[in-house]
Amino acid sequence: MATITFHGAAQEVTGSCHLLESPALGRVLLDCGLHQGGDAVERLHEETLPFDPHAIDAVVLSHAHLDHSGRLPLLVNRGFDGPIHCTEATVDLLELMLEDAAGLYLRDLERSNLRNRRRGKPLRKADYSRTDVHKALKLCQPHAYGDTWSLGPEATVCFHDAGHILGSAIVEITLTEKTQRKTLVFSGDLGKSDAVLMNDPTPLTHADLVMMEGTYGDRNHRSMDNTLAQLGEILTDTWARGGNVMIPSFAVGRTQEILFHLGRLHQQGALDNWQIFLDSPMAIKATRLYDRWFKLLDHNDVKHIRRSHHNALVDFLPNLNCAVSTDESMAINRVKAGAIIIAGSGMCTGGRIRHHFKQRIWNARNTLLFIGFQARNTLGRQLVDGARHIKLFQEDYVVKARIETLGGFSAHADQSELMRWIGHFEGSPRVVLVHGEPKALDTLSHKLWTENQRKCEIPAEGQSLVF
Template identity: 60%
Template sequence: MAKITFHGAAQEVTGSCHLLSTPALGEVLLDCGMQQGMRTKHKVSRKQFNFNPHTIDAVILSHAHLDHSGRLPSLVHDGFQGPIYCTEATSQLLPVMLFDSLSLYENDLMRENRKLKRKGKPEIEPMYSKTDVLQVLDLLKPIAYKEKKQLAEQASLCFYDAGHILGSAIVELKFDDEGIQKTLVFSGDLGNKDTLLMNDPTLLEHADIVLMEGTYGDREHKSLGDTLTQFKEVLHQAFENGGNVMIPAFAVGRTQELLLYLGKLQMAGELDNWQIFLDSPMAIEVTQIYDQWLPTLDCEGVKPLCTGEQTLLKNFLSTLHLMVTADDSMSINKISKGALIIAGSGMCTGGRITHHFKHRIWDSRNTLIFVGFQAYGTLGRILVEGAQHIKLFGDDFIVKAQIETLGGFSAHAGQRELINWVANFKSFPKVVLVHGEPDALAALSEKLQQEHNIKAEIPILGQSIEF
């Protein structure tokens, strides 16, 4: 009988990693993501895997976000040599994501080893290196959406658009299990239908088991129209306050949506005279990849960009400045007002946004706008929850900047969209909820039971489910 074991994103929103065991396919990993948040940032010596990477036959990757892909180099380092299946766009995004993550990891490791050396303790060996990242990229097997890929004599894989970020996929695996044809569907991260850039998540109808994310299982998003109105009003008030705006944004997905929304406000004459700084080399590189794929994305949202010479980075936002080097970034510090800064990391666990906090979070004229999910334990979550003091770079800072949260920009489906997506299955599959905090998954499970008599399971880390 087929079995799936949950090695990550079980009652938490990071570290997606699920191990499918079946005679037809052997041992297959669905995602191999890293945990993210303040609790894990400096745990550079922790054990990586509770399974043997040597025995894994293949990895199927839902999308490029690091909480789904970030441990692939460690998997290779520890002995994995099989194929990594992903979509074509994901294969383009992964080099950017993994090399950026490697740089951060090596810096953390270097700092940790300096401390250990001063204490006379042995240094920590790296869990992976540039060689391992390159090996991951060599193992990638890109597949187009809706292309049926035969993985074995009695097993096939198909990807469908999940509408979350560029290249994000719903995974459909069909395989023979002791003479019975079975279908597993893994949602990956499902997108928010109420966006301008991404396509709607594909609806499927048949499965024996469905693994579905529940990041926003306990709430709905504000509508995009209401969110854009709120965004416009917050930006106008911030401009009137005579300060600057800081927006922590994920390099993949959120940044590109923001550029589209800002461009539409500017085209409508509803954006004050902000100088917009995209202060993230990674986000700039990722946006260049998005620009290549614009014709495949939501036709209404990107229609203005698919005519003539406009792209997200070119001729769409007249006041957009691309800040690549550290000196570019530091030059923004000289601007006392009128700067709108988009920088990573999205949950404020590091990156250039924290340096902008250092220079601005203590000034009430400035505004900090959150446009994405902030996981438990992250600096972003602490600020959203109303912290009046934070610690940065070893110093204490008072929080006086205005804090705003815009819920409608989420790249994840809200509760109603999750329910509608899974209720579309006609085959009454077993439903398993992953990638969500416990309260969110419990609320989603209760709604599914009440409305559709779906009894969803919520596994804990390390649990196995047979189907």
């Protein structure tokens, strides 16, 4: 019998990691993600791998976001040397994500050890190195959407477009145990059905067990028309106040979508004279990767770029300034008004956005605009929940900037879209809900039962199930 043990994203939205064991395929990890929130050095030091990395035969990766891929270098450091299966575009994005995360982690570790040295405390060793990142990347084996390939002696896998970010995949695994065929479908992160640049998530019809994410299982997003109207109102109001707009954004996915919409506003003559700064070297590189992979993206939205005789998202928005170096980032501080600053990280757990908070979050003329989900224990969640005082770089800051959230920009399917996607499955497959906070998963489970008589299971971290 096959067994699945949940080692992350179980009643939480970060740290996706599920161990699938069966004689048909050996021991395979579905994702190997990092938990987010808190100090980066402490967080990684506390990350555990509650299994023997040497005994893992392969990793099947749904997409490149760090909460699904961030523990790969740690896994390699602890002895894993098997294949990492993912889509072709994910290989390109993974290089950006893991290299950037390693750089931030090692710099934070250096600063932490500098403080420890001054205080006479023991120094902390790195939990992984750039060498581990490079080894993890070399282990990647890319596959195209729709191709079926072997995983173990009696198992096959097929990736389908999840519509979440570039290269994101729904994982379909078919295995045979004692002549009995079983199909497991792991949704990964499902995208919205109307997301610009991305295709709709692929509907599947057959499974014996479905592991589905439920990030927004308790709510529906605002319509895109209403969201864009809200964006316009926020920009107009902030412009009139003589302020700036700070947008914490995930380098992959949310950044490209907000750039697209700002580009549309510019093309329509409705962007005033805002100076727009993309202050994230990784987001800049990721945007260029999106340009390279346009063939995978939503053709109707890409037409808007082509129609304007532009060949790239960056060119689609000519008043965009890309800040790569630290000096270019710091120069943004000299702009006193009329700046839209897009910077990582998306949940404000690190990156350059925190430096912009230091310069502007205490000024009531400014606006802090969230366009993505904020997980528990992150600075972004504290701000969304109304925190009026925050700590940055060992100093306290008063929060006076206006806080706004644009729910329609989420990269995740909402409740109605999750219901629609699971509704395509014929019969009564076993349904397991992951990647969501307890309230969201409980609400989704209740709705699936009352409206569709689909019974759901919500595993806790460390729990196993047999199928």
